[in-house]
Amino acid sequence: MSLMSDAYAPVLASVRESSPLVQCLTNSVVVNVTANALLAVGAAPVMADVPEEAGECAAVASAVLVNLGTPTAEQREAMLAAASSAHLAGVPWVLDPVGVGALGMRTAFAQRLLDLEPTAVRGNASEIRALAGVGAGGRGVDAADDVDAALDAAREIAQRTGAVVAVSGPVDAVVAVRRVARIHGGSALLTRITGGGCSLGAVTAACIAAAGDAFAGAVAAHALYAAASERAAAASDGPGSFGWRFLDALDAVSPSDLAAVRVDETTAVRG
Amino acid sequence: MSLMSDAYAPVLASVRESSPLVQCLTNSVVVNVTANALLAVGAAPVMADVPEEAGECAAVASAVLVNLGTPTAEQREAMLAAASSAHLAGVPWVLDPVGVGALGMRTAFAQRLLDLEPTAVRGNASEIRALAGVGAGGRGVDAADDVDAALDAAREIAQRTGAVVAVSGPVDAVVAVRRVARIHGGSALLTRITGGGCSLGAVTAACIAAAGDAFAGAVAAHALYAAASERAAAASDGPGSFGWRFLDALDAVSPSDLAAVRVDETTAVRG
Amino acid sequence: MSLMSDAYAPVLASVRESSPLVQCLTNSVVVNVTANALLAVGAAPVMADVPEEAGECAAVASAVLVNLGTPTAEQREAMLAAASSAHLAGVPWVLDPVGVGALGMRTAFAQRLLDLEPTAVRGNASEIRALAGVGAGGRGVDAADDVDAALDAAREIAQRTGAVVAVSGPVDAVVAVRRVARIHGGSALLTRITGGGCSLGAVTAACIAAAGDAFAGAVAAHALYAAASERAAAASDGPGSFGWRFLDALDAVSPSDLAAVRVDETTAVRG
Structure with a gap:
């Protein structure tokens, strides 16, 4: 079964029109590139991550990202407040x-x-497996396992929490209890700069807010990263030039570029 | 009444010659681009923002920036220490x-x-209005109000504290109790990257230190941003390329580029 | 006596092949560019800097960097934990x-x-002198003293701790108790962007891990920065373009580029 691009390609226009306010509680390494990626796709970043403000902000945000990269005690408290507040407010x-x-x-x-x-x-294969309680985890933030080996773990998390689970890799997978979409393409240069995956988490939040649908939003975000990273890589001489060209590409990608990304959907049958 | 460019254009040369040491207590999102903007204009950044060192540093700095973007408890304590120390030392x-x-x-x-x-x-219109106790504030860091609607609020802050108040927008305003300067030009791409406004706060501090005058320094900083952002935007393909071209432009802007920025000054008459 | 490039040029290939995991506890200003520099040279960054995880991470890392740029209380605790753990584990x-x-x-x-x-x-001359208890220290992060004036201080630290001590300046010096290597070349543009020196500390850690030898690793890292910064500067229009071109150059530098850097070694005779 093929996922019609009709389902996700309009999400890009929707992000640009509605400019969702995305609150990010994220790590110090990628906080700048995450805000810039959100701005480039047309969303509005707000990085409020102190406990006194995190819940207040989450209640009025369009979507919230919680990223565990460098979790200080103050951030962890803020993360619980923001996630609770979002959960309660339906954000x-x-x-x-x-x-x-x-x-x-x-x-x-x-x-x-x-x-x-x-x-x-959203995570790489080893993070998703570890989150589901399978596997020993990667070497820091490396993706030691491959995407297919994490699909059962992703589905388990989906069943337990209701979440859509995105597994990043050479071919990304977006997993719900009964659906799997695979997003092809993209560039390995995304793994040669820091924030390639972390900013995708924020853009996933933006797309879900704009789409009003977690599955379509997550697929749209991953297709956007595939299209933009290919476009940027074609003109890049290395990781430095890829970094800024990728932001330009996030801004420049058209709905038809997005529709050209190969997305395969299958109905999952559990083993 | 027109503000002669003689009053502010020399500030740029003065920054490059004196290389003021600017201590920044700022948010995690923009701390890197803020340091790079200061280096590009010829100033020397020092980002000391822990309570044990903030006051000590402020007493010997040429100028201090306090930016409330992501205010951790430790930073808030450091901000009070740095501002008190600067106030006491006449920095x-x-x-x-x-x-x-x-x-x-x-x-x-x-x-x-x-x-x-x-x-x-220095802030956008909604921040300045909220700081003066007028208006409900923007959507996070958005500039929901326009600059003219914030002039009375800016003047109120100027009267209460003695500060020069800069309001960023399509046309920036620098406001003192009896003076208003409007700085024209610039590029909207400054709002498509994070740190466009926040780094301007730091450069304002550098220019005030070099000018020895808050009004001329603030006008110079805003004129510098107008000239540099126009120059960078002319060669940019999007927000990614604008980011680094803007740093190149801050380094390359000449006093005559600065003098070419349109600055109108009026003597304010309160309503 | 001349240091044969055979001693340090192979370190670059070794970093790219072994991809050492480098844990960085570093400042908020440069944490992004530090991770990107490590990725560009082929290393794997992990920025774990909270007390609960720092020692655990250091025990399994290939090398650890502790950078005192913006030392929060939580980071200081994590730094002691990471350094103790590394020391104990022989990392x-x-x-x-x-x-x-x-x-x-x-x-x-x-x-x-x-x-x-x-x-x-690794530090600039005034930091190394201050660390050895000589001199009043620089103006924040400026290099007020020159490299030669810090050699005795460097040697003293080497004797007291067993460390190899690298002093950054127009001509860098790598100092052990009985050896000094001077690395020539490089570009002053490295001082016009933030993180030029701080990221070198992280790359030094990566090179030491790959070389299995502190002196050869430190020399290799400094030679790599000399070669890459010259290459980047040749194509740059200012600090903004230098920033990303330098990352491209770290990725592109060849072992023969590295071998072409002038490195002089002398056996130190104490005064």
């Missing part, structure tokens, strides 16, 4: 379990966040 | 009330900082 | 004493870190 929120499985504290902390039922989860 | 300091009016804690906190009599305040 | 770790001598708290804190016997120390 979609995305969990990016950076480094889960590789480091103990965040591995335990991610389970508390899962209880707050994220709308979507 | 000029600039307040950038990011998100004031939109979020409760920082809205209250900004009032404590105002009591320490900043030399200048 | 090489690098200390970058940013701003030591200029600000009191970090000047004292750096001494506690020195007791944990870093494998290498």
Whole structure:
């Protein structure tokens, strides 16, 4: 079964028109590129991540991203407040379990966040497997496992929390309890700059808010990253030039570029 | 009445010659681009923002920036220490009330900082209105109000604290109790990258230190941003290329480029 | 006596092949460019810097960087944990004493870190002098002293701790108790962007891990920065374009480019 691009390609126009306000509680390494990626796609970033303001902000945001990259004590408190507030207010929120499985504290902390039922989860294969309690996790933020080996884990998280689960890799997968979409294409240069995956979590939040649908939003975000990274890579001489060309490409990608990305959908049958 | 460019154009050469040491206590999103903007204009950044060092540093700095973007508890303590120390030592300091009016804690906190009599305040129209206690504030860091609607609020802050108040928008305004300068030009691409406004706060601090005059310094900084952003935008394909071209332009702008920016000054008559 | 490039040029290939996992506890200003520099040279960055995870991560990392740029209380605790863990596990770790001598708290804190016997120390001349207890320190992060004036201080740190000490300047020096290598070339544009020196500390950690030798690793890292910064500067119009071209150059530099860097070695004779 093929997913008609009609389902996700309009999400891009919708992000640009509605300019969703995306609150990000994210790590110090990628916070700048994440805000710039959101601006480039037409969303409005707000990085409020202190406990006194996080819940207040989440209640009025269009979507929230919680990314575990460098989780200070203050941020962890703010993350719980923001996720609780989003959950209560019906605001979609995305969990990016950076480094889960590789480091103990965040591995335990991610389970508390899962209880707050994220709308979507985005990570690499080893993070998704570790989040589901399978596998020993990667080497820090590396993607040690491949995407197919994480599909059962993704489905388990989907069943437990109701989240759509996106697994990043050479071919990305977006997984719901009974659906799997595979997004082809993209460029490996996204893995040669920091924030390639982390900013995708924020753009996934923006697309879900604009789409009003977690599955279509997540697929749209991943298709957008595939189209934009290919466009940027074609003109790049290395990771430095790819970095800024990718922001230009996020701004320049057209709905027809997005519709040209190969997306395959299958109805999942559990083993 | 027209403000002679003689009053502000020499400030640029002065920054490049004196290389003022600008201490920034700023948010995690823009801290890198802020340091790079200061380096590009010829100033020397120092980002000391822990309580144990903030006051010590402020006493010997040429100028201090306090930006409320992501105000952790430790940073808030450091901000009070730095602003107090600057105030006591006669070091000029600039307040950038990011998100004031939109979020409760920082809205209250900004009032404590105002009591320490900043030399200048820089924000968008909704932030300036909220800081003066008018208007409900913007949507996070958006500029929901226009610049003219914030002039009375700016003047009120100027009267209460003695600060020069800069309001960023399509046409920027620099407001003192009895003076208003309007700086024309610039590029909307500054709003498509994060840090366009926040780094201007730091450069305003550098220019005030070099000028030895808050009004001329603030006008010079805004004229510099107008000239540099136009130059960068002319060669840019999107927000990614604008980002680095803007740093190149801050480095390359000449005093005559600066003198070519249209600056109108009027003597304010209160309503 | 001339240091044969055979001793350090192979380190670059070794970094690219082994992709050492480099844990960085570093400042908010440069954390992004540091991760990107590590990715560009072929290393794998992990920025785990909270106390609950820092020691756990250091024990399995290939190398650790501790950079004192913006040392929050939580980071300081994590730095002690990471350095202790690295020291115990025999993992090489690098200390970058940013701003030591200029600000009191970090000047004292750096001494506690020195007791944990870093494998290498990298700083500018005034930081190295202040770390050794000589000189009043620079103006924030400026390099007020020249490299030659810091050689005795570097040697003293080397004797006290066993570290290799790298002093950055127009001509860099890498100092051990009985050896000094001078690395020529490079571009002053590295001082016009933030993170030029800080990211070198991280790349030094990567090279030491790949070389299995602190002196050869430190020389290789500095030669790599000399070669890459020259290559980037040749094509740059200012600090903005230099920033991304430098990342491209770190990725593109060949072993023969590295071997072409002039490195002079002398056996040190103490005065």
